[in-house]
Amino acid sequence: MKSMQLLVALVLLLNLLPQTQSTKKRSTTPAGIHLNKNGRTDIYENPKIDIEIRLTDLLSQMNLEGKTCQTATL
Secondary structure (H helix, E strand, O other): OHHHHHHHHHHHHHHHOOOOOOOOOOOEEOOEEOOOOOOOOOHHHOOOOOHHHHHHHHHHHOOHHHHHHHHHOO
């Protein structure tokens, strides 16, 4: 029980730290941002495509570990 309380306290404290922005320049095209740096604009990277289609494409490319890590960051 104490370890869970410590973990929650740590997460709350980390959220209070100032967020730093990456100094790396993002690879952009007129169609969107290359988030995975694969040299092409994937469907989920294109803001002109419907959000439902983009979300389905992104989830189809993620493995279980990636989905779990994203859920844990919410």
